[in-house]
Amino acid sequence: MGTDYRNVSAHHSGPEPSGGTLTAPAAADSRRGPRRNVLFAGVAALIVVAIALVLVVVLTNRSGEGGRNSADAIRAVHGPTTVNNGVPSGYTRDEQGASTAAVNTIQAIAQAGQGRIDMAAVRESMIVADPGQTLGAALDSESNRDEDDDVLSLLPGAVTVTSFTQDAAEVTIWTIGVGQSEINDTGKVSVSTTYSTTALSLVWQDGDWKARDWSFRQGPRPEDASYPAADSALGGQLTTGYYTFYID
16 A cells, blocks of 8 residues: 555654644644634625625615606616606607506606606606697696695506507506595595596607607596407507506
């Protein structure tokens, strides 16, 4: 059998029985081990501190710059990609992008009507330069509102793309409106629910979907929409994959 060099110590030239003293390399490793562990621990601690500092800087910048008065980058599959002054924009040039743009447009107009965002910002990001008469009148009516504590949330109960090309789309939205209003000085509130249908005409302009005109009518209520006619918007293929997000 060959020489077992694992058990050669600094004081012996020949092999020693198993269980002898540590070899010189092993002894050196045992001396270096604690210092090496301390070094590794110090490096790891520095990395953790650096990551924490980066996160603090990023979160501080976002908290100081976010909200309604700046642009925040977001990433949804079909848009929006940006929220600027409370107004979302940046949609994909497909039916899902047009559907999302249409829903966000009526929601943004409602937010402006509550004084929470500026209608000028809505016009700039979501509306063509010269909108149709019906849409233009609605924009004028909802402009320059003072913000109060009343809340109106518009939810898309059903969205149907009735016509689509790469340059234009027609989107119909059956909308559920939930409103909350204060009715006295004690904090008592009332909650109301309304149903309406909005049909928007969109065009692809300046790299995004813009609303050109719309038509609006009340209803139908759920009990009247259970069996829609085949030629109605609710009777067509509904857009799927809907999610909701909030911005302040």
